[in-house]
Amino acid sequence: MIQRLIQERLGDLPPGQAEVARFIAQNPQEAAFLTAAQIGLRVGVSESTVIRLAMALGYPGFPEMKAALAGQVKDQLSTLERLHRYDESSVEPSLLRRALREDMSNLSGALLSVDEEALEALASAIVQAKETYILGLRSAHSLAYYLWFYLSWFLPHVQLLERETIWERITQGTSETLFVGVSFPRYTRLTVEALEAARAKGLSTAAITDSSVSPLAAYAQIVLAIPSKPISFIDSFSAPMSVLNALILCVVEKCKDHAEERLEELEHIWRERKIYL
């Protein structure tokens, strides 16, 4: 595998060659069809540098490196074909393949069954609420956190609830407060109870869960149902993750003008505080 080779030696490579190496590692399928000169053009270095990289990586010349890339791409093509053909019942698929395939089927399931109106409604509710609380516990905390993280870029009134603050927040809420519960099978009891309490106290409620008949749904005015078959004892969050992206983008869409300048502001402070590389 050429990427491994590149990864190992990237540090010792001169800057120009390192650029080329990065391009090849990130776009092997593209690079496999290009000549040395064309790669050089893409990266912005001379043809010579590309050829010298091939040699620096230990190949006798550029054509040999290209052949190695071609071999890899051909391999990928054959596995792709196998995947496409009759569900290979004979071969034992690896753990990785099983997980990814399972999630692809979860995503296509979501494509068919997720209710776009509910998504829209939830996005609107989030934007319009005076306060929005997001609660997800145990594994669902990852989803709740993710949702909160991006929403809080644009909406300062969105808060992530922790175990410690659940009841204080709920008792402070009004009908203009939106409580979003996130939980998937096997539903965390506390999340359901919190949602129930929120509803009882007259807060607006929403649920992000696996079905419209989940225990959360009983106490939620808006239900975003994302079916998801578990793999082994884990119930995958791949599909929910994807739907959350749609939700975030939908929210951003609803405060577009505000969001754009907000992104610029953020960009500015990220640079200033050197948050990202």
Added chain:
Amino acid sequence: MIQRLIQERLGDLPPGQAEVARFIAQNPQEAAFLTAAQIGLRVGVSESTVIRLAMALGYPGFPEMKAALAGQVKDQLSTLERLHRYDESSVEPSLLRRALREDMSNLSGALLSVDEEALEALASAIVQAKETYILGLRSAHSLAYYLWFYLSWFLPHVQLLERETIWERITQGTSETLFVGVSFPRYTRLTVEALEAARAKGLSTAAITDSSVSPLAAYAQIVLAIPSKPISFIDSFSAPMSVLNALILCVVEKCKDHAEERLEELEHIWRERKIYL
């Protein structure tokens, strides 16, 4: 599509060229990487005949036909055919559909390019380490948390690092300590710096990131690269999520006997403490 072109004209083609045409139509993925002479050799025909076929099919020359083949092959690789086909039918895809499709393509990309050896190696390293620290900040915190949450069911030595405890833990580590950094573009600076420091202090290091040439990879002994195209300003974690599932299952596989009784224990305490509904 070149196969169609060949099919149409196969009847009018002289026998030698027809042979070549059949070969190309049946093995486009092979042919896309071969020179005219090599194709001639395979089919048992001279180089000239191959070139003449290209012209007979209406291309200005052989390179152009090869480029057409290459383009086709690249298309197959970039996304699953199915996704493409559905895409064409629906006119204006909604946000949700776009997000889900993008992620399906990310998953199929992962299916082709994720290095199973790296996955195995990382799982082994996690199980064997004396201490395992997982660090993911900002959006990647959701992934780090998720990974930690499940691993800690079986492996008490797995810890989730918070901003506050990074440096203390790193300075306490030995070569038997595994430091797992999780970061995706745009890479959080602190995560990269922590991984760098961990490596410098002699800890074992691993990275879960988007490519083998990501900034994290430079300081990681094991790199789990999960390519992922971003949607809008968000880079989706749907594919990484799925690969994490595979990683978790792989770890569980490696301590199978222990894991089973552990699950029973957990089941017991969950019931006792009424964690789930």
Added chain:
DNA sequence: ATGTAGTTGCATAATTTGCTGCATATATCC
């Protein structure tokens, strides 16, 4: 049989692609 049209392979020409020496630029070390 003999001629004609069309196809093919070989040899060679033309073009493209890959490689290398040298001068310039850049970084590093003292």
Added chain:
DNA sequence: GGATATATGCAGCAAATTATGCAACTACAT
């Protein structure tokens, strides 16, 4: 700040790949 080492691009050269002219061959018709 100067000297050494290294990296890069350019230009020219070598090698490969592609294109074509020509003669030989085949098939078919007269």
